[in-house]
Amino acid sequence: MLKTQVLTLYPEIFPGPLNKGLYGKAMAKKLWSLNVVNIRDAATDKHKTVDDTPYGGGSGMLLKPDILAKSIDNNTQNGERIFYLSPKGKKFDQRLAQDLSKEKSFTLICGHFEGVDERVLSTRNIEEISIGDYVLSGGETAALVVLDSVLRLLPGVLGNDKSSSEETFENGLLEYPQYTKPQIWEEKSVPDVLLSGDHSKIKDWRLSQSEAITRVRRPDLWQKYKKN
Numbered sequence: 001m002l003k004t005q006v007l008t009l010y011p012e013i014f015p016g017p018l019n020k021g022l023y024g025k026a027m028a029k030k031l032w033s034l035n036v037v038n039i040r041d042a043a044t045d046k047h048k049t050v051d052d053t054p055y056g057g058g059s060g061m062l063l064k065p066d067i068l069a070k071s072i073d074n075n076t077q078n079g080e081r082i083f084y085l086s087p088k089g090k091k092f093d094q095r096l097a098q099d100l101s102k103e104k105s106f107t108l109i110c111g112h113f114e115g116v117d118e119r120v121l122s123t124r125n126i127e128e129i130s131i132g133d134y135v136l137s138g139g140e141t142a143a144l145v146v147l148d149s150v151l152r153l154l155p156g157v158l159g160n161d162k163s164s165s166e167e168t169f170e171n172g173l174l175e176y177p178q179y180t181k182p183q184i185w186e187e188k189s190v191p192d193v194l195l196s197g198d199h200s201k202i203k204d205w206r207l208s209q210s211e212a213i214t215r216v217r218r219p220d221l222w223q224k225y226k227k228n
Helices: 023-027 065-075 092-101 118-124 140-151 161-165 199-217 217-226
Strands: 001-008 032-038 079-091 103-112 128-129
Touching: 001 079, 001 140, 023 032, 023 140, 032 065, 032 217, 065 103, 065 118, 079 140, 092 140, 103 140
Parallel strands: 001 032, 001 103, 079 103, 079 128
Antiparallel strands: none
8 A cells, every 4th residue: 555645734625636536446445545634733822823934034934844844753754755845846757656656655745835944854854846837826736746646656546557558758758649439530530550450550650659749749858768
């Protein structure tokens, strides 16, 4: 079982969509679990204060280091990977999703306001990751994205483990075009090669399509692919 954990100021958001469909069934089968921790529970004053103004001035508020650290220390194990969802973190990609799917457990921290005190990140060996070059109001949406991409890689979750190995990014390329019945729709037919029954030709066609799409739409991926 993969044990996942989320530290958040809005625990009611979880598990959200991850409790439905294949992921909900996988959770019921104990292929994965989710523990949700309310960071505010670590606050000790009557107002449950979790944030304060930044030293040096500036707009916004920061999560207090004592509160967040206490929440982390009370709910994580030594050696467990801890991630803070941050726009300045390293980009989350398929390779990292694969790595996390092989872990026994990991924790995601959802930030809010203007971020967190830097001392927490450095003293608790926290890795910063970003799901893209844009800013969200909080880390909860990003956490759902990370969990979604990791859970589908767990054996037995999708039901057909082969399907995940043929998808976009698995081989460094974008996925080839897909077609299903009816064979002719709005006067457009499925490519002949897919009807040929020649699996070798179909494999070659799909690879050539993936390469062409990647070259045009994601030149950054194409350059990496050519180097490998």
